[in-house]
Amino acid sequence: MANVKFEQVTKSYGKVQAIQPVSFEVKDKEFMVLVGPSGCGKSTLLRMIAGLEDITSGKISIDNTIVNDLSPKDRDISIVFQNYALYPHMTAYDNMAFGLKIRGLKKAEIKEKVMAAAKVLDIEDLLDRKPKAMSGGQRQRIAIGRAIVRNPKVFLFDEPLSNLDAQLRGQMRLEIASLHKRLEATMVYVTHDQVEAMTLGDRIIVLNKGVIQQIDTPQNLYNHPANKFVAGFIGSPTMNFIEGKVVDDNGIASFISNDGVIRIEVKDKIRDLEHTEVILGIRPEHIYSLPTNIDAPVKFTTTVKWTELLGHDGFAFFEINGVQISARLVAEELLNPPFERELYIDREKIHFFDKVSGVAIG
Amino acid sequence: MVRKIKKIGFYALLLLAALSFLYPFYWMILASLTPEQNIGTLGIVPQGITFEHYTGMIEKIPIWSALFNSVFVATLSTFGVIVFGSMTGYALAKMRFKGRNLLFYTIIFTMTLPFQITLIPNYILMVNFHWVDTLAALVVPSLNSAFAILLFRQAFMTIPDDLIHAAKVDGCGDLRIIFQILWPNIIPSIITVGILTFMTSWNDVLWPLIVIREEGLMTMPQLVTLFAVGGRSEAQLGVKLASAVLLALPIIIAYLFLQKYFIQSMASSGIKS
Numbered sequence: 292m293a294n295v296k297f298e299q300v301t302k303s304y305g306k307v308q309a310i311q312p313v314s315f316e317v318k319d320k321e322f323m324v325l326v327g328p329s330g331c332g333k334s335t336l337l338r339m340i341a342g343l344e345d346i347t348s349g350k351i352s353i354d355n356t357i358v359n360d361l362s363p364k365d366r367d368i369s370i371v372f373q374n375y376a377l378y379p380h381m382t383a384y385d386n387m388a389f390g391l392k393i394r395g396l397k398k399a400e401i402k403e404k405v406m407a408a409a410k411v412l413d414i415e416d417l418l419d420r421k422p423k424a425m426s427g428g429q430r431q432r433i434a435i436g437r438a439i440v441r442n443p444k445v446f447l448f449d450e451p452l453s454n455l456d457a458q459l460r461g462q463m464r465l466e467i468a469s470l471h472k473r474l475e476a477t478m479v480y481v482t483h484d485q486v487e488a489m490t491l492g493d494r495i496i497v498l499n500k501g502v503i504q505q506i507d508t509p510q511n512l513y514n515h516p517a518n519k520f521v522a523g524f525i526g527s528p529t530m531n532f533i534e535g536k537v538v539d540d541n542g543i544a545s546f547i548s549n550d551g552v553i554r555i556e557v558k559d560k561i562r563d564l565e566h567t568e569v570i571l572g573i574r575p576e577h578i579y580s581l582p583t584n585i586d587a588p589v590k591f592t593t594t595v596k597w598t599e600l601l602g603h604d605g606f607a608f609f610e611i612n613g614v615q616i617s618a619r620l621v622a623e624e625l626l627n628p629p630f631e632r633e634l635y636i637d638r639e640k641i642h643f644f645d646k647v648s649g650v651a652i653g
Numbered sequence: 654m655v656r657k658i659k660k661i662g663f664y665a666l667l668l669l670a671a672l673s674f675l676y677p678f679y680w681m682i683l684a685s686l687t688p689e690q691n692i693g694t695l696g697i698v699p700q701g702i703t704f705e706h707y708t709g710m711i712e713k714i715p716i717w718s719a720l721f722n723s724v725f726v727a728t729l730s731t732f733g734v735i736v737f738g739s740m741t742g743y744a745l746a747k748m749r750f751k752g753r754n755l756l757f758y759t760i761i762f763t764m765t766l767p768f769q770i771t772l773i774p775n776y777i778l779m780v781n782f783h784w785v786d787t788l789a790a791l792v793v794p795s796l797n798s799a800f801a802i803l804l805f806r807q808a809f810m811t812i813p814d815d816l817i818h819a820a821k822v823d824g825c826g827d828l829r830i831i832f833q834i835l836w837p838n839i840i841p842s843i844i845t846v847g848i849l850t851f852m853t854s855w856n857d858v859l860w861p862l863i864v865i866r867e868e869g870l871m872t873m874p875q876l877v878t879l880f881a882v883g884g885r886s887e888a889q890l891g892v893k894l895a896s897a898v899l900l901a902l903p904i905i906i907a908y909l910f911l912q913k914y915f916i917q918s919m920a921s922s923g924i925k926s
């Protein structure tokens with residue numbers, strides 16, 4: 292098992308720079324998740340670790356050895372793809388055994404390893420089947436089996452669950468998590484599903500347009516997003532953004548939304564930003580219908596235009612600055628819109644971002 | 654009722670068409686087994702059976718060595734076209750390098766050149782290589798073909814990159830990827846290329862006529878053509894027909910075995926995007 296290190300790595304396709312210089316380290320035995328919107332370069336980054344994509348500049352090392360010039364087979368990695376990429380003409384057994392055969396292992400040894408992996412993944416009764424005769428979930432198990440039989444230094448996953456239905460995805464997610472515990476392996480996992488990212492990752496790299504936005508634990512990304520992009524990307528449903536200004540409100544440094552509906556006293560660094568335009572971020576789950584159980588409630592009044600019920604709770608939608616804002620409230624609060632009501636923001640849970648750069652303030 | 658009549662009429666028409674195609678074959682085979690003096694009046698009914706045309710042919714021309722040469726040349730060039738064609742097709746479909754598209758279009762362009770234009774330059778090349786009157790002149794120039802490259806490229810394009818990536822991570826080099834991973838998944842294309850290449854090579858007369866003059870190195874169609882047209886048969890129709898049967902036989906046998914793929918290859922011409 293081993294670490295993976297990127298030092299100032301870039302990638303260009305012709306004139307298009309898909310990856311700006313990136314540096315990070317995936318520690319030994321760490322489960323690192325790469326998230327970002329479609330086309331941000333996640334797969335490119337993963338394929339560069341695998342050696343399936345040349346790097347334009349920089350250094351990549353695995354287990355403290357520079358692998359820039361090593362071919363995929365010499366990097367001791369394995370990879371699981373979104374569309375499984377099983378060899379269609381081989382049985383599940385042969386799919387898993389193929390890499391071992393090429394590496395010249397003895398038949399008995401191969402069998403032992405394949406059977407062991409099959410047992411872990413509960414696919415023993417599928418081994419004689421060809422991929423065509425299996426369901427998506429079964430195929431992905433075989434593909435994971437193919438990855439673990441070789442016991443590589445690093446496991447790579449490129450959106451392995453996104454072709455599966457929601458229920459199966461949840462189940463496989465748990466299995467991958469337990470696989471990581473059991474194998475104590477270094478894993479790099481690409482996904483655009485932030486639930487997967489939050490639940491699986493020891494740490495998460497948030498990528499946008501080939502630039503790393505933040506690398507941190509799931510909790511820190513949620514509680515302390517480094518910029519507006521991360522704040523909006525992590526958390527579901529997405530964070531609300533309210534534009535406004537920091538002003539002196541009768542001797543109290545305050546944030547006031549452009550339409551004047553929200554007035555919040557500000558502290559620390561934000562105070563120094565008097566007269567500057569900033570963006571306030573507040574998650575839907577941090578807007579409440581009652582001031583109880585909140586340390587620092589801030590009241591405002593608005594008209595809830597419509598609601599969405601999800602059983603136990605749901606969402607109220609209203610407008611601030613003419614922009615749609617959502618709040619997560621219990622179901623009883625959401626009946627018969629539209630209606631006027633008072634809502635409370637928890638001042639401890641708000642974020643501020645620079646209006647121009649989007650960088651978090653305070 | 655009307656539909657039934659229509660159907661019967663349709664099948665009758667098909668039958669008629671099939672017979673009009675089959676009759677010449679039938680007649681050729683029958684005539685090659687009929688005594689010379691009866692061939693002129695031969696219809697559908699056999700008029701005596703004899704093998705003298707075949708024995709005559711074997712005595713007069715080196716038909717066995719021609720058969721061997723033909724099989725040798727056609728097999729080797731078919732093998733070459735499948736191997737080298739898929740290698741080139743793979744590079745054009747799945748490898749990234751400068752000038753890839755230019756190369757591909759150049760190869761496509763050569764398909765539009767009629768054979769007659771390249772005939773003389775190719776001949777001069779053979780002369781300079783000292784390959785005239787050797788089987789190399791028949792085999793080497795047909796070890797790859799633009800058509801096969803195009804067909805293999807199209808077939809490989811339909812295979813997802815990730816399959817190749819998976820194979821690379823498993824430890825395959827490019828050759829192993831082509832022959833062990835990709836080939837089993839494009840068998841219809843391989844058979845299509847194989848059949849068409851074999852037929853083209855087997856039926857080729859013009860090129861062998863130009864580069865081969867020694868009887869022992871001639872291919873079947875070349876020899877049969879010389880024999881039939883060139884007057885070596887001493888104007889015996891039966892012997893000419895016997896050699897024609899021998900020429901057609903391998904293709905007919907191959908057709909019977911590979912019928913399914915043959916029709917498939919003709920129907921699609923193998924080109925889909």
Ligand SMILES: Nc1ncnc2c1ncn2[C@@H]1O[C@H](COP(=O)(O)OP(=O)(O)OP(=O)(O)O)[C@@H](O)[C@H]1O
Nearest residue numbers: 304307309327328329330331332333334335336483
């Ligand atoms: N072979 C290529 N040639 C040119 N550009 C490419 C190539 N492969 C990827 N790109 C570009 O590089 C960028 C990153 O692509 P990549 O596949 O890594 O995105 P991704 O984050 O994996 O997206 P997705 O979530 O859709 O899979 C994209 O803008 C893409 O268009």
Ligand SMILES: [Mg+2]
Nearest residue numbers: 333334335449
């Ligand atoms: Mg991707």
